[in-house]
Amino acid sequence: MKKPTILSFLALTAVGALALAGCSSGGGVAADGKGDEVAGLTGSVGAKDFSEQYILAHLTSALLNAHGADTDANTQVVGSANVRAALESDDFMGYWEYTGTSWITYNNNTAPVKGEEAQFEATKEADAANGIAWLDPAPLNNTYAFAIRADKADELGVKTLSDIADLPIDEQTFCIESEFSTRDDGWPGLKTAYGLDVPDSNVALLDTGVIYTATEKGDDCNFGEVFQTDGRITALDLVVLGDDLEFFPVYQGAFTLKQSTLDEYPGVAEVMALMSDKLTTEEMQKLNALADVDGEDPEDIANDWLTEQGLI
Helix, strand or coil, X not given: CCCCCHHXXXXXXXXXXXXXXXXXXXXXXXXXXXXXXXXXXXXXXXXXXXXHHHHHHHHHHHHHHCCCCEEEEECCCCCHHHHHHHHHCCCCCEEEEEHHHHHHHHCCCCCCCCCHXXXXXXXXXXXXXXXXXXXXXXXXXXXXXXXXXXXXXXHHCCCEHHXXXXXXXXXXXXXXXCCCCXXXXXXXXXXXXXXXXXXXXXXXXXXXXXXXXHHHHCCCCCEEEEECCCCHHHHCCXXXXXXXXXXXXXXXXXXXXXXXXXXXXXXXXXXXXXXXXXXXXXXXXXXXXXXXXXXXCHHHHHHHHHHHCCCC
C-alpha cells in the first residue's frame, strides 16, 4: 500500500477540520461564536446620527451575532424621533435609547424624575405601556451639557449655567443642534430655567459634530451644546459648566426593543447583560474619542473593544 504523501496528509487534515466545524450546531456554541442564546434573531440594530450611537449599534450587533443572531447595524437614520419610529414600525429590531429622551420626548413628561434609578424605572414603566422593553441599563449617563473653552471660561469667570445670565448679551452666544432647539429638555426649557433672554442672532444652529470645533474656535459661540460622554470635550480643552439647577434629566443608556421581540427571544437580555455594565461614562468617552478625535471607524472600534473584553 502506497504511503500518503505530506500534501495528501495535510489535505485530509483540512477536510477533517472542516467536517468538525460543520458539526458545531449541536453543542450550543458556534465555531466562530460564544453561544446560541439568540439563534434565529434577525433584523437591524438602529442608531441615532452621532458616533456614540454608531459604536453602540455595532457593539450590539456584533455581540448578538456572536450568540447566534443574524443582525446588522443601521447607522443611516437621522433624528431621534425617526429612530424611535423605526423601532415602533419594526424597521429596527432595537436600538440604544436614553432615559431622559424617552421620558420627556416620547412619553410627553415635562419634568425629569430625580435620581438615576428612579428615572430609569419610571421610563421603563412608561414605555412598557407602549409595548417597548428596556433592558438593564449601562452606567453611562450621556446627559446634555454646555461647554466653553477653558481660557474663555477663566476670562468670563463662568463655572455654572447660572453664571451665563450675568454676562453681557454679546458674550451670551450659543451653538446648538436643530433638534435640541425645539425639545422641552433642550433650549426652550433651558432658557426658562436659567433666565436666558438672548436674540435669535446669538444662537447658531449647527450639526452635532460641528458644535465641538465651533466652540473650540469661539467664532460662532462661546457656549456649545455637548454630550457628557463625548471624548472631544477633553481633547479640545473644553470645560463643562455645572448644571447647578439640575435642569437636564439623567440620560442613562439602555438597549430598547419591542416587548414582543423580547418575549420571542428572551436570551437578548442575557446576552446584553454581558456587555452593558462595562459601558461607563468614562469608557464611552474613550470609545467616542477614538471615533471623533482619532478618526477611527465605529465598526472597528466596536470589534476591537469586544475582542479586548473577551466578548467575541
